[in-house]
Amino acid sequence: MSFSTPILLVIALLAILVVGRIITSPQAPGRVAFGLAAVASVWWIAMVVLRLNSEELSDKILFSRLAWFGIVATPLFWSAGFLDHAGFSQVTRRLPITIMLVISALAGLAALTDGYHHWIYTGVVNEERPSFSHGWLFYALLGGMYLCMLLACLMSISQLKRAARLHRRQMVALLIATCVPWGCNAAFVLFEFRLFNDDPTPFAFSATVMAVLFAQHRGKLFIAPPIARDIIFSILRDPIIVLDPSGLVLETNPAAEKLTGFSAETVGTKLPPSHPLMAFIARDTQAESTKPIIHFEAMETIFEVSAQPLERWGRQGSVMVVLRDVTVREAAQKSLADAGQALKLRLEENLRLQEQLEQQAFHDHLTGLYNRRHASTVIPPVISSASEEAPVSLIVLDLDYFKQVNDRYGHDVGDKVLSSFASILSDSLHGSELAFRHGGEEFLVVLPATTRDQALERCARWRHELATHTIVELKGVALSFSAGIALAPQAGTSLTECTKAADVALYRAKISGRNTDIVWGEHLDGIAGDGPAESGNAGDRRARRGRASL
Incomplete structure (x- = not known):
C-alpha cells in the first residue's frame, strides 16, 4: 500500500462526513452545489487511491481517466455553491446545475475515450506514477475550471462588505477552502510541484474539508446562512426606488414597478422634474421627526416616505427612497379626526345649550333680566359687603296701573311695557349694579355703594325715561x-x-298715590305728620298737605 493512501482515505472519510452534514442540514444557499462538489471530490480521491494501489499501467491509466468525472465536477459545483452562498442564486438553479453535470460527464467520457483522440493525454511521461503529456482539451478544461473558481472568488469577495460578521466568517472559510487546492493544482501544472511525489491537489482537499467542517461547527454554515440582499430587496412589499442626483432611476424593486408611472423598464430613465419623488433627492428623512407623505392619486394610495442618502456606499448625491403604504392608517386618522371634530361640535353645541339652559334658569325669558331665583344667589354677598360709609341700595319698583294696561290694551302691549322698562333699567346699570324681574310688573334693582340721595336720583331718571318712552x-x-x-x-x-323693608316702603308709596319713591325709615313720616321723604310729584303732595293744614 502506498504511503499516501491512508492520508487520502482519511480525506475521503472526512469528505463523506461533510456530505452527511450537508445532507442533514436545513435548506440553505449553496447546500446542493456544495454536496455535489463533496461527492465529486470523494470520487476523485477514490480514483487516486485506486491508481496508487494498482500494479498494471493500464489500470493506472484507467483510474486516471475515471478521475476526470470528479476533477471537472468538483471545482464547477464548488464554485456554484460558493456563489450561491454569496447571494448569486441564479447559478444553482436547475438549468445551470444540469449544464455542469453534462460538462462533467462529457469531460469524463472524453477522458475515457482519450485513447482514440488523445485530446487530454498525448502520451505517458512516467509509467510509475503515471504522469502524462497533455493535449488541448486538458488545457481547455483546466482553464475553464480556473476561470470559474476565479470568478467565484472575486464575486464573493465583492459581497464581503455587505455581509454580516457571521456570514463574512463563513465566506472567508469557503474562500480558503477554494484557494488552497486551486493553488496546489496550479503549482503542480505550471511548476510541477509535488506532494508525496504526486499531484498535491487531492491532498489539498484536506484543507477544503477542514475549512467546511470548521465553517459548519463554528460559523454555522448551512444553519445560519446569509439571506442575499437582492432577495430581501425583491420580496419587500414596500416600493423601493434608488435615484441619482439628476433623478435617474438606478434601481427599483418589484413592488415599485406597480406604482403609477413605473414599470420594469423604468430603470435607466429620468423622473420628470414635477414628480413628487424628486423632492427627496439627497434628502435624509431619517432625522425628521415626522415622515413626509405623498399621494399617488391614480392609485388612490398614500405613502409615507423614508429617504436614505447613499454617501456611505460611495454614491454621492444618490438616495434610496422607501415608500410605505399608509392609506389605511391615514384613512383611520382622518376618520378619527372627523370623529373628533364631530365630538368637538357636539360639545360646543352642548355648551351652547347649557348656556341657554343657564340663561333660562337665571334670566327672565321676556325681559332678559335676572330672575328672582338668581337674586337669592348673587344679592346676599353684595348686601354683606355693605357698610355705613358705602351703603347698598335695594330698590323694588312696581309699574303703576299695569293691570289696567293689560286689561284695556292686551297682554302683548303689557309685555312691551315690561320689556321697555327692563331695557331702561339694564341700560342704566354699570359696574356691579344688578337688575331683576321680581315677579309680574315688579322689578328689583341693587346698587352697591349708593346713598339715599343717589338712589332717589336714579329713580327720578328712570321715571323720566319711562314717561318719555313711546309705545305706539x-x-x-x-x-x-x-x-x-x-x-x-x-x-x-x-x-x-332688605327686600321686606323695600316692600314696606313700596306699599307706602302706593297708598300715597303712586308715581313716587319712598325710602324705608322715612315711610312713617307722613303718618307722624311730618310728611314722607318723596320724589317726583311727592313735593306737590307735601304742598297740598301744607295748604290743607293752613
Whole structure:
C-alpha cells in the first residue's frame, strides 16, 4: 500500500462526513452545489487511491481517466455553491446545475475515450506514477475550471462588505477552502510541484474539508446562512426606488414597478422634474421627526416616505427612497379626526345649550333680566359687603296701573311695557349694579355703594325715561312706577330683611298715590305728620298737605 493512501482515505472519510452534514442540514444557499462538489471530490480521491494501489499501467491509466468525472465536477459545483452562498442564486438553479453535470460527464467520457483522440493525454511521461503529456482539451478544461473558481472568488469577495460578521466568517472559510487546492493544482501544472511525489491537489482537499467542517461547527454554515440582499430587496412589499442626483432611476424593486408611472423598464430613465419623488433627492428623512407623505392619486394610495442618502456606499448625491403604504392608517386618522371634530361640535353645541339652559334658569325669558331665583344667589354677598360709609341700595319698583294696561290694551302691549322698562333699567346699570324681574310688573334693582340721595336720583331718571318712552299702542298714555328703597345695612343685613323693608316702603308709596319713591325709615313720616321723604310729584303732595293744614 502506498504511503499516501491512508492520508487520502482519511480525506475521503472526512469528505463523506461533510456530505452527511450537508445532507442533514436545513435548506440553505449553496447546500446542493456544495454536496455535489463533496461527492465529486470523494470520487476523485477514490480514483487516486485506486491508481496508487494498482500494479498494471493500464489500470493506472484507467483510474486516471475515471478521475476526470470528479476533477471537472468538483471545482464547477464548488464554485456554484460558493456563489450561491454569496447571494448569486441564479447559478444553482436547475438549468445551470444540469449544464455542469453534462460538462462533467462529457469531460469524463472524453477522458475515457482519450485513447482514440488523445485530446487530454498525448502520451505517458512516467509509467510509475503515471504522469502524462497533455493535449488541448486538458488545457481547455483546466482553464475553464480556473476561470470559474476565479470568478467565484472575486464575486464573493465583492459581497464581503455587505455581509454580516457571521456570514463574512463563513465566506472567508469557503474562500480558503477554494484557494488552497486551486493553488496546489496550479503549482503542480505550471511548476510541477509535488506532494508525496504526486499531484498535491487531492491532498489539498484536506484543507477544503477542514475549512467546511470548521465553517459548519463554528460559523454555522448551512444553519445560519446569509439571506442575499437582492432577495430581501425583491420580496419587500414596500416600493423601493434608488435615484441619482439628476433623478435617474438606478434601481427599483418589484413592488415599485406597480406604482403609477413605473414599470420594469423604468430603470435607466429620468423622473420628470414635477414628480413628487424628486423632492427627496439627497434628502435624509431619517432625522425628521415626522415622515413626509405623498399621494399617488391614480392609485388612490398614500405613502409615507423614508429617504436614505447613499454617501456611505460611495454614491454621492444618490438616495434610496422607501415608500410605505399608509392609506389605511391615514384613512383611520382622518376618520378619527372627523370623529373628533364631530365630538368637538357636539360639545360646543352642548355648551351652547347649557348656556341657554343657564340663561333660562337665571334670566327672565321676556325681559332678559335676572330672575328672582338668581337674586337669592348673587344679592346676599353684595348686601354683606355693605357698610355705613358705602351703603347698598335695594330698590323694588312696581309699574303703576299695569293691570289696567293689560286689561284695556292686551297682554302683548303689557309685555312691551315690561320689556321697555327692563331695557331702561339694564341700560342704566354699570359696574356691579344688578337688575331683576321680581315677579309680574315688579322689578328689583341693587346698587352697591349708593346713598339715599343717589338712589332717589336714579329713580327720578328712570321715571323720566319711562314717561318719555313711546309705545305706539299707548300713545297719549303716561307710564309711571312706584318705588320702595331700602339701604343696607340700616334696613338689614340679609336679602330677606332688605327686600321686606323695600316692600314696606313700596306699599307706602302706593297708598300715597303712586308715581313716587319712598325710602324705608322715612315711610312713617307722613303718618307722624311730618310728611314722607318723596320724589317726583311727592313735593306737590307735601304742598297740598301744607295748604290743607293752613
